[in-house]
Structure formats: structure tokens, C-alpha cells
Amino acid sequence: MDQLALLTIFILSIFVGYEVVSKVSTVLHTPLMSGANAIHGIILVGAIIVTSHAEGAVELTIGAIAIVLSAINMVGGFVVTDRMLDLFKPKKKVEDKA
Amino acid sequence: MNPPIWTELINLVAAVAFILALKALSGPKTARLGNRVGAIGAIVATVVVFFAINNIQNVEIILIAMVVGSLLGYFAAKKVQMTQMPQMVALFNGAGGGAAMAVAVIEFLTGSIYTSPIALVATVLTIIIGGVAFTGSIVTFLKLQELMTSRPVIIPLGRFITIGVALANLALAGYLIVDPTAWAMWTLSVLALVLGILFVLPVGGADVPIVISLLNAFTGLSVAGMGYVLENVLLLVGGTLVGASGTLLTRLMAQAMGRPLTNTLFGAFTKTAQKISNSQEDRSVKSAQPNDIGIMLAYASRVIIVPGYGLAVAQAQQSLRELVDLLMSKGIEVQYAIHPVAGRMPGHMNVLLAEADVPYDQLKEMDEINSEFASTDVAVVVGANDVVNPAARTDADSPIYGMPILNVDQAEQVVFMKRSMRPGFAGIDNELLFNDKTTLLFGDAKDSLTKVIAAVKAI
Structure with missing residues (x-):
């Protein structure tokens, strides 16, 4: 792909990333960080690509490590964020019984 | 050489899913949906990449590694206790960095x-x-x-x-x-x-x-x-x-x-860094029995609870909620004061209290509640320390100087439930512990709370 096109996408994504989270409330800092953490687990796709044309024991071993690590990042990240947010879901109205 | 167009288009959809996910994660109502949208985008993209690669090799190794990693991640995420969640996120992040x-x-x-x-x-x-x-x-x-x-x-x-x-x-x-x-x-x-x-x-x-x-x-x-x-x-x-x-x-x-x-x-x-002190010279503090605390609370009219990480470590959120419910049933006004960095991460305490079904409307953020301490009879600090340390306001040499704190020292009386005199996570001493209006109740937070509940009930 055109290097200039890649650079354009990169620069525009910086602004989008900054903009979309600018109004987050303190309460959600932890889940947001955790969710963003899961998103960079997409490096799994990169790990699969490079391993698919890796040759020799060294490259293959590093490739397998990369895939294991990124799968941990992606799957673990989304699951733990979901668990966290599960606690925030609106409960049945717990009015005080007084 | 180039991947098929349709796989590129699906990648574009996944990229949009990530943007929407982050946007949704910033709002309380949409956060959970957002996380799932992100997850679906990631899964779809992971499947599609197998069709995008020309002449793919080493498929067995790739699949085995994926299964191993996914299982490890899944079980780690399912097993981890909410108190240990910050370090779990750190580990997952490290895994991503290592992979890159x-x-x-x-x-x-x-x-x-x-x-x-x-x-x-x-x-x-x-x-x-x-x-x-x-x-x-x-x-x-x-x-x-x-x-x-x-x-x-x-x-x-x-x-x-x-x-x-x-x-x-x-x-x-x-x-x-x-x-x-x-x-x-x-x-x-x-x-x-x-x-x-x-x-x-x-x-x-x-x-x-x-x-x-x-x-x-x-x-x-x-x-x-x-x-x-x-x-x-x-x-x-x-x-x-x-x-x-x-x-x-x-x-x-x-x-x-x-x-x-x-x-x-x-x-x-x-x-x-040198300011951080290890030893505490033998200064006198006022400590009391659970009964005394029970009486103090039962005859108060306004109480503010300041929960900290120590509460969560002792798994005492449920007991705390019981105590608060009990006091409220006696007509006492009780609120929780949540410091932005209570727990180990911003928003961590909200997660931990939500786990114990504490209703949202009782949780007050720092800016909201700080003016109310002056008109409060008893402030109860359970397992917190640094976030109520007045050194943040007064001691320019302190490592936490300048951090906004909860104005617990303005309350009529202050109760600290602590395991020991050990300083907080930041490793600095808290002057408030030696204040005249401060009473300490030593012991495990859950144990102490249970005894205080019994004392209040007995009145």
C-alpha cells in the first residue's frame, strides 16, 4: 500500500483516538483502560501473518510465542473487561428499606 | 500478492468496530455493549486473516498457539479476583507488548x-x-x-x-x-x-x-x-x-x-524520594474497642464512609454494606465518599463496591462530598490511608503533595479501621492518625465491621 496513505490513516487515527475518549468519567477509567488493552490484542493478526511465512526453528518459536502472548492479551482483555462491566449493569432497584 | 478485497473490507469494518467500542466504553450505559462490539470485531478479523494470506504455512503451529493463548487468557480473566484486577490488566498489556x-x-x-x-x-x-x-x-x-x-x-x-x-x-x-x-x-x-x-x-x-x-x-x-x-x-x-x-x-x-x-x-x-519514612517513632494514638465505635456510630446523625483498598483485600465490602444498611435503618444519614484513585486504579473502588451491590446513589465522588465533611459527625475510614492524608495539602516535601484528598480531617470525629500502623501504599506516614479527634480500631476490616455491627444492634 502507498506509504502516504498509511501515514494519513495513522495521523487521522490519532485524532479519532483522542476524541472518542475525551468525555470519559472517572468511574469508567479502569474499564476503559482494560477495554483499550484488549483492543491492542489485535496484534494477534500480525503474529499470524508473520508466522505464516516464518522459516526455521528460531523464527517459528518466536512466532508461536507471539501468537500465544497476543491471544492471551486479546481474549483475556475482553473477558476481564466484560466481567468488570457486568458489575456496573443496572441492578433491580435497591431502594433503602428504611 | 495483495489480499483479496473482501478481506480488506472486513478489516475496515473491524477498525470501525474498535472506534465504536472505545466511544461506547466511555459511557456508563453503553460500556458493556462497546466491549462486546470490540471483541466481535477482533474475532472476525482473526478469522478473516487466514483467508487474506497467500500460500499460508505453519497452520498447525498457528492454531495450537492460538488455542493455548486463548485458554490461558480466558481462565486468567475468569479466575482473577476483582481486587487483583489492575495487575491482571498489567500482565495482559505486557503480553501484548511482548507480542508486538x-x-x-x-x-x-x-x-x-x-x-x-x-x-x-x-x-x-x-x-x-x-x-x-x-x-x-x-x-x-x-x-x-x-x-x-x-x-x-x-x-x-x-x-x-x-x-x-x-x-x-x-x-x-x-x-x-x-x-x-x-x-x-x-x-x-x-x-x-x-x-x-x-x-x-x-x-x-x-x-x-x-x-x-x-x-x-x-x-x-x-x-x-x-x-x-x-x-x-x-x-x-x-x-x-x-x-x-x-x-x-x-x-x-x-x-x-x-x-x-x-x-x-x-x-x-x-x-x-528520601522523604519516605520507614519507622514511626512511638507516638501515642487513641485506639478503641468495637463497642465504643458502635456507640459512636449509633448516636451520630451524619456518617461518611471512606472505603479503601484494605477493605477489598479483607473482602469486607458485604459487611460494610450491612453496617451502612443497619445505620440507615436507624435513620442515620450515611454516604460513601469515593476518592478518584481509591483502590489501585481510578474507578477501581466503584467496581469493588458494585460487586457488593452497593446502590449507585450512595456513592459520592470527591468533589461532590468534600464540602460535607465539616457537617459530618463521624467519618469512618476503612482500609484507606493515602487518600485522606493531610500531608497532601500541607507538606510540600511529601511525595503525595498536591494530590486532592478527601477532607476527612474536617469531620467532628474520625474512625480509622486499620490492620496496623503500617503506612499506606505510597509508604508515607499519616499525621491524621495522631489527631485528637481520631480513634483507631485495629484488626482485620471484616472482623472489625462484624463486631461493630453486633455492637450497633445491641444498642
């Missing part, structure tokens, strides 16, 4: 990057940033899990060593761009890993969450770097989004703690 670094190393070894100088630069930078995120995250994990000291670790001449290693990284990176040889790449990898350790060691316990957030942004950037090299739009967009939003989030967190980011990262290099 590994991908860059393979890309370097397979030699496909020499065609473009920019791709070579991006690969080299990914090795450094990914390596720092990897070992840095592991050190933050060790600190939070208390497998090593949570206090700043000051190596003699540490500042110069760190700067030296950082410069060596840059010099080698420059060399690699001119002459991309394998030995230089391996040396750089090792140096990057060392730099990650040196970078996080001097950071004090209370600042560790901010560092996790920063390293999270680093990992995002390294993923973006590989997106550039592999000419993969999804990696490029996803990584950059996390890099940018993570940087902003890091700044917001630092703001919530009332200190500039540079202070957090390099504070321990400077003189403030």
Missing part, C-alpha cells in the same frame, strides 16, 4: 522490511517500545501483586544508568537503520527489555496505575508500528487508537491525582 516486539523481530529476520526505510524505522521503534511495555508491565505486576516492594526502588546512580541505557537504545536504533544486521537487532532487543525494567523500578506504589496506563499506550503504539510495516490497516488503526486514547487517559489519571505526569515518572529520581 516478537512480531517485529520476525519481520526483521525474514528480511522483508529492507525495501522501505520507513518500515525499517517502524520495526526498530516497535522493538524498543514493545520491549519496554513488556518488561515494564511485568515489573508493575510484581509491584501490585506485592511480590516485590511497592516503594520506589532507587539504584545508586540509577538515573544515569537509565539515561545511559536509553541513549544506548537510541544509538543502536540509529545504527540498525543504516546497517540492519542481526546481532545489532538482538542487542537492541535485550537493551529495550532492560530499559523497561529500569523505567518502572523507581515509580512509587501509588503511581503504578498511571504507569500501567502509559505502558498500555506504548503497546498500542508498537502495534500501530507493526500495522505500518505489515501494511495492515486494522493493526494500524487499532494500535493508534489505543496509543492516542491511552495517552489521554494517562493524562486524565495524573490530573485526578493532582500531579503532572513528569512528576509521576521521574519523581523518585529526585529528592522527594
Whole structure:
């Protein structure tokens, strides 16, 4: 792909990333960080690509490590964020019984 | 050579899913949906990549590694207790950083990057940033899990060593761009890993969450770097989004703690570190029995509870809620005061109390409640310390100076439920413990609360 096109996408994504989270409330800092953490687990796709044309024991071993690590990042990240947010879901109205 | 158009289009959809996910994660009502949208985008993209690669090799190894990693991640995420969640996030982040670094190393070894100088630069930078995120995250994990000291670790001449290693990284990176040889790449990898350790060691316990957030942004950037090299739009967009939003989030967190980011990262290099004291001279404190506390609470009309990490460690959120419900049934006005960094991360305490079904409307944020302490009879501090330490207001030499705190010292009476006189996570003494209006109740938080509940019931 055109290097200039890649650079354009990169620069525009910086602004989008900054903009979309600018109004987050303190309460959600932890889940947001955790969710963003899961998103960079997409490096799994990169790990699969490079391993698919890796040759020799060294490259293959590093490739397998990369895939294991990124799968941990992606799957673990989304699951733990979901668990966290599960606690925030609106409960049945717990009015005080007084 | 190019991947089929339809796979590129699906990658575009996944990239949009990530943007929507981050947007939705910023709002309380949409957060959970947002996370799931992100997850679906990631899964779809992972399946599609198998159709996008020409002449795919090593499929068995790839699939086995994917299954192993997914299972490890899944069970770790399911098993972890909510109190230990910050260090779990740190570990996951480290895994991502390590993966990005590994991908860059393979890309370097397979030699496909020499065609473009920019791709070579991006690969080299990914090795450094990914390596720092990897070992840095592991050190933050060790600190939070208390497998090593949570206090700043000051190596003699540490500042110069760190700067030296950082410069060596840059010099080698420059060399690699001119002459991309394998030995230089391996040396750089090792140096990057060392730099990650040196970078996080001097950071004090209370600042560790901010560092996790920063390293999270680093990992995002390294993923973006590989997106550039592999000419993969999804990696490029996803990584950059996390890099940018993570940087902003890091700044917001630092703001919530009332200190500039540079202070957090390099504070321990400077003189403030020496202020941290270990020993407590024998000064007298006033301690009491659960009965006394029970009476104090039962005859109060306004009570504010300040929960901290110690509460969660003792798994006492349920008992606390019981006590609060009991007091409220006696017509006493009770509220929870939540400091922005209560727990181990911003928003962590909200997660922990939500786990114990504490209703939202009883949780008050710091700005909302700080003016009310002056008209409060009893402030009960359960397992918190640094977030109520007046040194943040008064002692310019204190490591937490400038951090906004809860004005607990303005309440009529203050009760501390503590295990011991041990200082808080930041490792500094709290003057409030010696104040005349302060009463201490020593013991395990759950145990103490249970006894206080019994005392209140007996009245």
C-alpha cells in the first residue's frame, strides 16, 4: 500500500483516538483502560501473518510465542473487561428499606 | 500478492468496530455493549486473516498457539479476583507488548522490511517500545501483586544508568537503520527489555496505575508500528487508537491525582524520594474497642464512609454494606465518599463496591462530598490511608503533595479501621492518625465491621 496513505490513516487515527475518549468519567477509567488493552490484542493478526511465512526453528518459536502472548492479551482483555462491566449493569432497584 | 478485497473490507469494518467500542466504553450505559462490539470485531478479523494470506504455512503451529493463548487468557480473566484486577490488566498489556516486539523481530529476520526505510524505522521503534511495555508491565505486576516492594526502588546512580541505557537504545536504533544486521537487532532487543525494567523500578506504589496506563499506550503504539510495516490497516488503526486514547487517559489519571505526569515518572529520581519514612517513632494514638465505635456510630446523625483498598483485600465490602444498611435503618444519614484513585486504579473502588451491590446513589465522588465533611459527625475510614492524608495539602516535601484528598480531617470525629500502623501504599506516614479527634480500631476490616455491627444492634 502507498506509504502516504498509511501515514494519513495513522495521523487521522490519532485524532479519532483522542476524541472518542475525551468525555470519559472517572468511574469508567479502569474499564476503559482494560477495554483499550484488549483492543491492542489485535496484534494477534500480525503474529499470524508473520508466522505464516516464518522459516526455521528460531523464527517459528518466536512466532508461536507471539501468537500465544497476543491471544492471551486479546481474549483475556475482553473477558476481564466484560466481567468488570457486568458489575456496573443496572441492578433491580435497591431502594433503602428504611 | 495483495489480499483479496473482501478481506480488506472486513478489516475496515473491524477498525470501525474498535472506534465504536472505545466511544461506547466511555459511557456508563453503553460500556458493556462497546466491549462486546470490540471483541466481535477482533474475532472476525482473526478469522478473516487466514483467508487474506497467500500460500499460508505453519497452520498447525498457528492454531495450537492460538488455542493455548486463548485458554490461558480466558481462565486468567475468569479466575482473577476483582481486587487483583489492575495487575491482571498489567500482565495482559505486557503480553501484548511482548507480542508486538516478537512480531517485529520476525519481520526483521525474514528480511522483508529492507525495501522501505520507513518500515525499517517502524520495526526498530516497535522493538524498543514493545520491549519496554513488556518488561515494564511485568515489573508493575510484581509491584501490585506485592511480590516485590511497592516503594520506589532507587539504584545508586540509577538515573544515569537509565539515561545511559536509553541513549544506548537510541544509538543502536540509529545504527540498525543504516546497517540492519542481526546481532545489532538482538542487542537492541535485550537493551529495550532492560530499559523497561529500569523505567518502572523507581515509580512509587501509588503511581503504578498511571504507569500501567502509559505502558498500555506504548503497546498500542508498537502495534500501530507493526500495522505500518505489515501494511495492515486494522493493526494500524487499532494500535493508534489505543496509543492516542491511552495517552489521554494517562493524562486524565495524573490530573485526578493532582500531579503532572513528569512528576509521576521521574519523581523518585529526585529528592522527594528520601522523604519516605520507614519507622514511626512511638507516638501515642487513641485506639478503641468495637463497642465504643458502635456507640459512636449509633448516636451520630451524619456518617461518611471512606472505603479503601484494605477493605477489598479483607473482602469486607458485604459487611460494610450491612453496617451502612443497619445505620440507615436507624435513620442515620450515611454516604460513601469515593476518592478518584481509591483502590489501585481510578474507578477501581466503584467496581469493588458494585460487586457488593452497593446502590449507585450512595456513592459520592470527591468533589461532590468534600464540602460535607465539616457537617459530618463521624467519618469512618476503612482500609484507606493515602487518600485522606493531610500531608497532601500541607507538606510540600511529601511525595503525595498536591494530590486532592478527601477532607476527612474536617469531620467532628474520625474512625480509622486499620490492620496496623503500617503506612499506606505510597509508604508515607499519616499525621491524621495522631489527631485528637481520631480513634483507631485495629484488626482485620471484616472482623472489625462484624463486631461493630453486633455492637450497633445491641444498642
